[in-house]
Amino acid sequence: MNWNEYKNMVKETDPVGKEILEEAEAEAAIISAMISQRSSLGLSQRDLAALCDIPQSTVARIESNKTVPRLDTLLKIFGRLGLTLQVTPISEIN
Numbered sequence: 423m424n425w426n427e428y429k430n431m432v433k434e435t436d437p438v439g440k441e442i443l444e445e446a447e448a449e450a451a452i453i454s455a456m457i458s459q460r461s462s463l464g465l466s467q468r469d470l471a472a473l474c475d476i477p478q479s480t481v482a483r484i485e486s487n488k489t490v491p492r493l494d495t496l497l498k499i500f501g502r503l504g505l506t507l508q509v510t511p512i513s514e515i516n
Contacts, residue, residue: 449487452496452507457485459503473502 423431432439460470467485471478476495483489484499491499500506 449490453485453487455505456499456503459505463503465503470499470502474498 429443433443434440460467465473467481468478471481474481474495476498480489480491480495481499484491484496497507
């Protein structure tokens with residue numbers, strides 16, 4: 423069984439596991455978008471930190487998923503990267 427098969431099995435059989443996996447996937451997508459955009463703009467972590475007036479270590483901890491940023495910090499970073507967060511309704515409520 424590969425990782426995707428295992429994730430799908432957990433999502434189908436364990437409601438708590440499903441919630442944990444989906445939250446982790448959402449966080450990973452946000453972090454991935456941040457890293458990808460920073461790289462495509464040719465910015466180092468230090469460059470981005472300077473633009474946002476935050477420590478470089480904060481950018482590193484966010485990108486390595488060692489900390490969950492405050493919303494205002496994330497919005498500041500995304501604004502400097504030309505990104506936005508979008509809130510959409512959940513189509514299916516369990």
